[in-house]
Amino acid sequence: MQVSRRNILAGAAATGALPLSxxxxxxxxxxxxxxxxxxxxxxxxxxxxxxxAAAREAAAEFGASHGFRVEVIExxxxxxxDVGVNLARQWYDQGMDLxxxxxxxxxxxxxxGVAREKxxxxxxxxxxxxxxxxxxxxxxxxxxxxxxxxxxxxxxGATVRAGGDTWFFITADYAFGHALERDTANFVRNxxxxxxxxxxxxxxxxxxxxxxxxxxxxxxxxxxxLANAGADTQNCVKQAAEFGLTRRGIKLASLxxxxxxxxxxGLQAAQxxxxxxxxYWDMNDKTRAWTERMLRRxxxxxxxxxxxxxxxxxxxxxxxxxxxxxxxxxASGLDLVNRMKAQPSDDDLFGxxxxxxxxxxxxPSYLFEVKTPAESTKPWDYYKLLxxxxxxxxxxxxxxxxxxxxxx
Amino acid sequence: xxxxxxxxxxxxxxxxxLGLINGAFYAMLSLGLAVIFGLLNIxxxxxxxxxxxxxxxxWMLLNYLGIGYxxxxxxxxxxxxxxxxxxxxxxxxxxxxxxxxxxxxxxFGLSLIIEGVFRNEYGSSxxxxxxxxxxxGAWDLGxxxxxxxxxxxxxxxxFACISTWLVIEKTRLGAYLRAATxxxxxxxxxxxxxxxxxxxxxxxxVALAALAxxxxxxxxxVNPQMGTNLIIxxxxxxxxxxxxxxxxxxxTGFGLGIxxxxxxxxxxxxxxxxxxIIMVIVLLARPAGLFGRA
Numbered sequence: 001m002q003v004s005r006r007n008i009l010a011g012a013a014a015t016g017a018l019p020l021s022x023x024x025x026x027x028x029x030x031x032x033x034x035x036x037x038x039x040x041x042x043x044x045x046x047x048x049x050x051x052x053a054a055a056r057e058a059a060a061e062f063g064a065s066h067g068f069r070v071e072v073i074e075x076x077x078x079x080x081x082d083v084g085v086n087l088a089r090q091w092y093d094q095g096m097d098l099x100x101x102x103x104x105x106x107x108x109x110x111x112x113g114v115a116r117e118k119x120x121x122x123x124x125x126x127x128x129x130x131x132x133x134x135x136x137x138x139x140x141x142x143x144x145x146x147x148x149x150x151x152x153x154x155x156x157g158a159t160v161r162a163g164g165d166t167w168f169f170i171t172a173d174y175a176f177g178h179a180l181e182r183d184t185a186n187f188v189r190n191x192x193x194x195x196x197x198x199x200x201x202x203x204x205x206x207x208x209x210x211x212x213x214x215x216x217x218x219x220x221x222x223x224x225x226l227a228n229a230g231a232d233t234q235n236c237v238k239q240a241a242e243f244g245l246t247r248r249g250i251k252l253a254s255l256x257x258x259x260x261x262x263x264x265x266g267l268q269a270a271q272x273x274x275x276x277x278x279x280y281w282d283m284n285d286k287t288r289a290w291t292e293r294m295l296r297r298x299x300x301x302x303x304x305x306x307x308x309x310x311x312x313x314x315x316x317x318x319x320x321x322x323x324x325x326x327x328x329x330x331a332s333g334l335d336l337v338n339r340m341k342a343q344p345s346d347d348d349l350f351g352x353x354x355x356x357x358x359x360x361x362x363x364p365s366y367l368f369e370v371k372t373p374a375e376s377t378k379p380w381d382y383y384k385l386l387x388x389x390x391x392x393x394x395x396x397x398x399x400x401x402x403x404x405x406x407x408x
Numbered sequence: 409x410x411x412x413x414x415x416x417x418x419x420x421x422x423x424x425x426l427g428l429i430n431g432a433f434y435a436m437l438s439l440g441l442a443v444i445f446g447l448l449n450i451x452x453x454x455x456x457x458x459x460x461x462x463x464x465x466x467w468m469l470l471n472y473l474g475i476g477y478x479x480x481x482x483x484x485x486x487x488x489x490x491x492x493x494x495x496x497x498x499x500x501x502x503x504x505x506x507x508x509x510x511x512x513x514x515x516f517g518l519s520l521i522i523e524g525v526f527r528n529e530y531g532s533s534x535x536x537x538x539x540x541x542x543x544x545g546a547w548d549l550g551x552x553x554x555x556x557x558x559x560x561x562x563x564x565x566x567f568a569c570i571s572t573w574l575v576i577e578k579t580r581l582g583a584y585l586r587a588a589t590x591x592x593x594x595x596x597x598x599x600x601x602x603x604x605x606x607x608x609x610x611x612x613x614v615a616l617a618a619l620a621x622x623x624x625x626x627x628x629x630v631n632p633q634m635g636t637n638l639i640i641x642x643x644x645x646x647x648x649x650x651x652x653x654x655x656x657x658x659x660t661g662f663g664l665g666i667x668x669x670x671x672x673x674x675x676x677x678x679x680x681x682x683x684x685i686i687m688v689i690v691l692l693a694r695p696a697g698l699f700g701r702a
Contacts, residue, residue, distance in 0.1 A: 040524070040527065041532065041633065042532055042631070042633055043532070044527060044531065044532035044533075045531040045532045045533035046533065048532070173677055199672075199676040200676055200677050201676060201679075202676075202677065202678075202679055202680030202681070204637065205637050205640075205680040206637075206679070206680060207628050207634065207637050207638060208426070208430050208628075210426050210429075210558075211422075211423055211426045211427075211669055211672040211673070212672065212676065214419065214422045214423065214426070214552060215419065215672075215673065218416060218418075218419045230532075230533065231532075231533070231534060231629045231631055231633070231634075234533075234534055234629040235628060235629050238627065238628075238629065239627065242539065242546075242555045242557065242558075242627060243546070243553050243555055244546050244553040244555070245553075248553075258533075260531075260533045261533055263533060264531075264533035264534035264535065264536070264629065264631070265534070265536055265629075266536025266538075268536065268538060269536060269538075300531060301531055
């Protein structure tokens with residue numbers, strides 16, 4: 001064969017094109033899950049690398065026998081809505097099939113808007129606001145593991161029943177804090193209690209809460225509702241004990257507390273607090289076995305309800321994609337989410353759970369009390385179960401959320 | 409009950425006292441910053457990370473070696489100060505002849521790295537550290553419940569601030585330091601080892617940050633981002649007081665703590681912004697700060 005410049009060029013083009021077409025075929029056959037979370041800020045332990053590990057665990061358990069590859073990608077949204085929205089756009093435009101987790105309600109809601117605009121699937125696990133399936137609901141979004149209504153009903157309701165009928169709120173001044181305060185205040189009022197006042201504390205950036213705690217004390221409320229999270233809650237609990245509030249009989253209602261926060265505070269400071277989660281690692285043999293597998297991935301941080309939710313959400317998503325087929329799943333995020341809503345999710349951690357048309361997944365919620373140091377017998381042995389609210393009762397009734405998907 | 413501007417008087421007194429306590433932290437931190445800027449001309453953005461390191465070293469001493477709060481109060485500043493000395497000798501000393509911007513970039517980058525390393529190692533949800541038994545409990549002042557530990561913080565911070573000021577303004581060593589900032593070659597010509605003095609000054613500034621960190625450990629959540637939250641406010645304090653003015657930063661620290669405390673009562677939403685509003689006003693009226701020399 002005569003070696004001409006044309007032949008060489010044609011040959012080069014062919015060898016170049018080969019990996020390209022292979023890559024395209026692989027991309028078409030790869031399902032991508034993007035875990036957008038807080039890798040570097042105050043919610044890192046409550047979400048963060050452990051959420052990523054949970055999604056990876058789901059992908060590993062799902063296996064490669066379904067005819068498509070699964071790729072889990074992670075990114076840090078720095079708790080900033082602008083960063084989250086830009087990242088979501090970029091991810092969806094580049095073929096991301098699902099965005100998972102997204103803690104911090106302001107970011108979580110913003111990403112929900114992008115998922116709808118791009119017609120992609122979105123499972124929010126980390127954000128708390130009940131507006132996710134209420135006024136700001138979206139057909140492309142499923143809210144997976146908990147929300148402010150669930151926390152308010154469980155922790156708030158139990159506190160009022162125990163005699164705490166006058167409340168003062170210390171509220172983180174952003175979407176999440178406002179939603180949690182509003183939902184809890186409704187419960188308190190409906191149960192015959194009164195709200196004596198509230199302070200909105202700048203978020204992030206408040207480290208000293210003693211001033212707010214003194215205002216709460218001056219209101220003579222029996223209960224101080226902490227509508228905040230993470231280090232804010234820890235600082236409040238620490239400083240309330242320091243200023244003798246708890247000794248004077250004022251009760252603290254930590255409306256959102258994770259097992260990781262209890263670890264951070266230590267049992268000495270946290271004992272006796274009540275809190276609500278939809279998952280606890282030491283509930284039964286299945287949760288313990290899963291936790292053991294997770295600890296191999298992230299040895300220092302035990303999983304909470306958000307991490308369990310990331311695992312369960314990713315697994316349900318992958319099962320749905322397998323049932324639909326990859327091309328159909330990639331064609332429309334709306335169809336994919338509708339299929340996910342049509343069949344109940346089923347896994348070792350939460351059992352069978354249905355998903356409502358407004359995107360709310362229904363699971364039981366558990367009211368826990370933090371153990372005393374004497375009661376705790378092994379590492380991370382922090383909770384005792386006080387009460388269970390059934391899946392049907394745990395969340396806001398579908399017609400009360402103001403979600404447009406329900407009316408139509 | 410008596411009221412001032414619709415706020416019950418006891419509550420107002422309580423807030424003033426709390427403002428003073430927070431001011432003590434601002435003063436301690438801004439003091440270290442002012443010392444470093446005044447004598448080295450470096451804007452030490454690593455200060456927040458060094459404050460955090462102080463608290464973490466206290467936690468480590470307790471949990472790994474069983475060494476309690478009182479020894480930590482001495483050992484932690486020494487250890488963190490030593491890291492400061494190493495930092496100054498290996499990196500910062502290269503930058504004295506360059507623009508401020510380089511020092512800022514280096515120290516800011518370092519603080520991100522230090523925080524990242526701690527976050528990677530210890531997570532973000534914090535470490536428990538208890539108030540030492542000798543300082544537990546509280547006094548009932550009538551208008552408020554005053555924890556003994558907070559009282560200790562104010563007294564100790566005042567002591568640290570006054571002694572630093574005395575060392576710099578009233579001793580021979582302080583005179584050398586001040587002279588070296590004005591004209592280093594001349595001081596060196598008199599046989600004073602200026603580079604070593606500058607290294608030790610940086611170490612001392614860092615030790616002050618670590619000392620504030622140990623003081624903060626029992627009352628704030630000990631976590632890798634604890635310095636980031638405070639340091640921005642502290643920079644504003646230093647700017648308002650006048651860069652490099654030691655007395656200025658101490659007085660401004662206490663003053664702004666009180667103003668912030670009052671804002672928490674009258675309009676809590678603005679309590680994180682009020683200091684910056686004051687900063688803007690002060691910079692417009694007196695660009696060198698309240699106590700600074702133009």
